[in-house]
Amino acid sequence: MIRFDHVTFTYPGAERPTLADVDLVVPEGELCLVVGTTGSGKSTLLRAVNGLVPRFSGGTLLGRVEVDGRSTEAVPPRELADVVGFVGQDPAAGFVTDIVEDELAHVMENLGVAPDAMRRRVEDVLDLLGLHELRHRPLATLSGGQQQRVAIGSVLTAGPRVLVLDEPTSALDPGAAEEVLAALTRLVHDLGITVLLAEHRLERVVQYADRVVVLPAPGRPVVVGEPGVALADAPVAPPVVELGRLAGWSPLPLSVRDARRAAADLRARLAPLAPDAPVASPARPRPAGRGPALARVEGLHGGYGAVRALRGVDLELHAGEVVALMGRNGAGKSTLLAHLVGLRPPERGSVQVGEAEPHRLAAREVVRSAGLVPQEAGLLLYHDTVAAECTAGDRDADLAPGATRAVLDRLVPGVDPRAHPRDLSEGQRLALALAVVLAAEPPLVLLDEPTRGLDYPAKRRLVTVLRELGAEGRAVVLATHDVEVVAEVADRAVVLAEGEVVADGPAREVVVHSPVFAPQVAKVMAPEPWLTVGEIAAALELPAGTGSAS
Amino acid sequence: MSRRRSSPGSRPRRLLHPGAWWAWAVGLAVVALRTTNPLLLGLVLAVLAYVVAARRSDAPWAGSFAVALKLGVVVIVVRMLFPVLFGNRVPGTTLFTLPSVTLPDWAAGVSIGGPVTAELLVGAFYQGLRLAVVIACVGAANSLCSPSRMLRSLPNALYEAGVAITVALTFAPQLAVMSSRVREARRLRGRATSGPGAFASSLVPVFEGALERAVLLAASMDSRGYGRHGRAPVRVRRAAAALTLGGLVLCGIGAYGVLDASVPLVLRAPALVAGGLALAGSLVLGGRRSDRTRYRPDPWAGEEWAVLGSAAAAVVGVIASGWAGSALDPSVYPLEVPQLPVAAAVGVLVAALPAWVAPEPPSLASVAAPPALEVAA
Incomplete structure (x- = not known):
């Protein structure tokens, strides 16, 4: 159905090709998952299917891309609209009309x-x-999950035989992601549509894939195969696969169900070693006690315009703890973070950070008490080079020259100082934004969806950094949908729903028994309260993440 | 404003044809343009408000009328402030005197400050009110149906231009969202959020963001077949487009001519008729290239005719009042108490009928509150 014939693609001005000699055939009716680290060319590969690359991106494409026997060289994307449906990363950015039904009919x-x-x-x-x-x-x-489904519907009405999706669930909470994936599997199974999709959150999709295309490090050939085989030594793998590698299961499990069936032995072996919930595991010693309260939110009401995002939130944040803020899209997570850095005044209730109310402070004073890395970390960066960004960071916070760069080197060593912030990988850009925020040494560090767009190695680095920040005695809050990262890093989890706190407690207690927020390992090991592969490896005294990049 | 009348019997809820609402709003705007009588203008405003309150939907754009009213107040204030500051001096009852500035000879025609007369203020108020009511008409039409639905009803030959306008309409709000995010991000870095420096340095990220979005949208539209060349020959397509554009221009000129008595006769009704013919021609040609179709085109039924008729009654009323020599433009020098022109007032009252005649709109946002914007920065 889709055929890539020795395709090499180079962006204008780039030194190395993004796709090098890709040979790929996707037969009809398959759900094919594209896997790779950030910057490995996943989006480029997807956009080449209907010719958006190179027609909308510039650059040179050598070789031949064919869909349903039609070459993308001969016809522009619009003439392929009846064959290929393409849904980009941000569905809302692609909407043309303003009513659901009209949007579906547009094509x-x-x-x-x-x-x-x-x-x-x-x-x-x-x-x-x-x-x-x-x-x-x-x-x-519409909510995020609904928008994503409308975006899929808006290309599906053309009756395409191929559906190309770029990160369809990355921005969604676990529930909404389930909705979208259920819809996709239905399309594949009932209508025989060929689906090609890229996704960082492998744990969500890999079980549905018929085949996996692994885009390797530059210069190595593309690996295509059955998911179990192709993932055996891929640089990225979901937690169940890592657990399978650790326990030496063959074939590797791809879903919680597979893993649970194989894990009876492992559960029995680990039963006596179970971490005494809610106390932490050897892998993550809990701070001896809570530090002093750094921030206090009482009866907070607030929102954007007419939207009441928060209705009476009470929360206390202590030094030395890493808090995960979870909840549906639109549950008020981002709004709560905005209140903590004083971006808007509370409507009712109060917010205290340190000694002051953040919305009454001047910008310069706020950054010393609380720092926020927004969802689009790039918004914090406006200079041409990494070096200029670091100098500006020093100047903004009245620091000695080089302070921001030192923080950056601690987070991710070796970022090219001459690079443009836009050209950095997602992980590096996030690190740079975090460095700018951390340079002012705020005791309270807030991150909004930091793992969106990060691959597993980048997430692991972030987890290490966040733990260090906690150990230094800062309070770290991350608003996230990523239950796997929560399992790795959080001491405490707070769940928001409809602008209220519905759960607040040690992460293990909150997360383990929730069908939505439980990480894969917890689901496999239930009822034993294990959360991560690392914990299990430590308990078994095995090196964690065997065969993976860590 | 949130009052909603329940319809007599149980008529099915549906959206009225956008053309009918726009024709209605244009009709009332014509009335407003032909008069400076504050009583009649106030009546038009009341009718607009009543119909909007009764028949607007609960969609996000339904708030446009309130925005238009606020804008109207600003227009009136500015319109009154200008003559006070740079007024042409007219004799009359002096209310108060502003300190005047003597300008050099080369600026002889201009004066700043000086006595402010009641006549001056009242005249400016009438003019401002007229403009505010016209703006309110546009706001009412926007509240009653989304502008993009109106554009959907454009003839085929203008389809692509219509989509381009729809997209352009979303650009301004996006720019606003983007710039507030950039402002928040500046605060997060501990920088000043106001002042010329802040403005200049936030321009680049704002436009970068907006452009990026535009490219994403273009890619999405292209991959959904926007701009496909159908099977119709190029000549036919061009002829249809030329006829449509030419027809619209002629109609525009004709409409202006009908409103403004100083326009030469040939540019009035004849232009309107010629434009109409050109549009009809383009529809015929456009119909022949059947390579694009419409999803559920809005039906034009009796209710649409009724709304159209009510607007026509308002226009006929004001024209009749004009002929009868009623006080459409009450005198300002000397000041007189405005009289309500009867025929025009009856016509405008008839234009309130859509509040009962038009079908109730279906509930759009019936499910829960909209999700919070995924913003936070």
Whole structure:
């Protein structure tokens, strides 16, 4: 269905090709998962399928890309709209109309589908993706998962035979991700649509994949194969696969279900070693006691415009703890963080950080008491080079020259000082933004969705950094959907729903028994309260992450 | 404003054809443009507000009317402030005197400050009110149906231009969101969020963000077949586009001519008719290239005719009042108490009928509150 024939692609001005001599055939009806570290060219590969690369990106493409027998060299993406449906990373950025139903019909209007056929297809797609209740809703009022499903629907109505999705679940909370994936599997199984998708959160999708394409480090050939085989020594792997590697299971388990069936032995072996919940494991010694309170939120009400995002939140943050803030998209996580750095005044209730109310402080004073890395870390960076960014960081916070650079080197050593911040990898860019924030030495460090777009090695580095920050006696809060990272790093978990705190306690207690927020290892090992592969490795006195990059 | 009338019987809820709402709003705007009578203008405003309150939906754009009203207040204030500051001096009842500035000879026609008369203020208020009511008409149309639905009803030949306008309409709000994020990010770095330096250095990230979004949108539209060349020959496509554009321009000129009595006769009704013919021609040609289709085109039924008729009644009323010599433009020098022109007032009252005649809109945002913007910076 999709054929890449010796494809080499180089972005304009780049020294090395992003895709080097890729040979790939995706047969009809397969769900094919593209895997690789950040910067390995996943998005480029996907966008080449309908010719957005190189037509929208510039650069030179050598070789031949064919979809359904049509070459992307001969026709522009619009002429392929009836064959390939492409959904980008940010679905909301691609919406053309403002009502769900119209958005679904847009592609058919362009293709000239007869009106009665159009109505039928819209109804079919509404049912297929479970959107019928939303048909008259304005797109702006939908949640992230709903928007993603509408975006998929809006290309599906054209009746494409190939669906290309770039990170369809990365921005979604676990529940919404389930919705989207359920819809996708339905398309593959019931309609035989060929799906090519890239996703960093392998733990969510790998179990549904028929085949995996591993984009390796530059200069090595692409590996294509059955998921169990291809992932055996891929640089990135979800926790169940790592557990399988650790325990030496063959074939490797891909889903919680597979792993649970293989894990009976392991559970029995580990039963006597179980970590005494809620006290931490040997891998993550808990700080002896809570430090002094650094921030206190009482009865906080607040929101954006007419949206009441917070309705009476009480929270106390202590020195030396890493707190995970969890909850659905739109549960008020980001708003709470914004209040903690004084971006907006509370409507009711109070926010105290240190001795002061952050919204009453001048910007310069706030950065010394609380620092926030926003969801798009790049927004914090506005200079041309990493070096200029670091100098500006020193100047903003009245620090000795070189202080920001020193922090950056501690987080990620060896970032090229001449590089443009945009050209850094996601992980490096996040590190640079974090360095800028940390340089002012705030005792309270807040991160909003820091793991979005990070691959597993980058996440592991982030986890190490966050733990160090906690050990230094800072309070770290991360708002995240990534349950695996929560399992690795958090001491305490706070779950928000509809602007209220619905759970607050040691991470292990909060997370283990929740069907939504439990990490894979916890699901495999239940009822024993293990959270991560690292813990199990330590308990068994084996080196963690055998065969992986750590 | 949140009052919602329940419809008599149980008529099905549906959205009225956007063309009908726009025609209605344009009708009332024509009335407003032909008068400076504050009583009549106030009546138009009341009718607008009543119909909007009764028939707007709960979609995000339904708030446009309130925005238009606020803008109208600003317009009136500015309109009154200008003559006070740089007023052309007219005799009359002096209310108070501002300190005046003597300007050099080369600026002889301009005066700053000086006596402010009641006549001056009242005249400026009438003018400002007229403009504010016209703005309110546009706001009401926006509240009652989203602008992109109106654009959807454009003829085929203008389809692509219509989509381009829809996209452009979303650009301004996106720019606003983007710039508030950039401002917040500056604060997070401990920098000043106001002042010329802050403004200059936030321009680049704001435009970068907006452009990036534009490219993403373009890619999405292209991969969904926007701009496909159909099977119609290039000549036919061009002819259709030319006829449509030419027709619209002629209609625009004609409409202006009908409103402004100083325009030469040939640019009035004849231009309107010629424009209409050109549009009809383009529709025929556009219909022949059947390579693009419409999803659920809005039906034009009796209710649409009724709304259109009510707007026509308002226009006929104001024209009749004009002929009858009623006080459409009450005198300012000397000041007189404005009288309500009867025919025009009846016409405008008829234009309130859509509050009962038009179908109730379906509930759009019936499920829960919208999610918080994923912002925080």
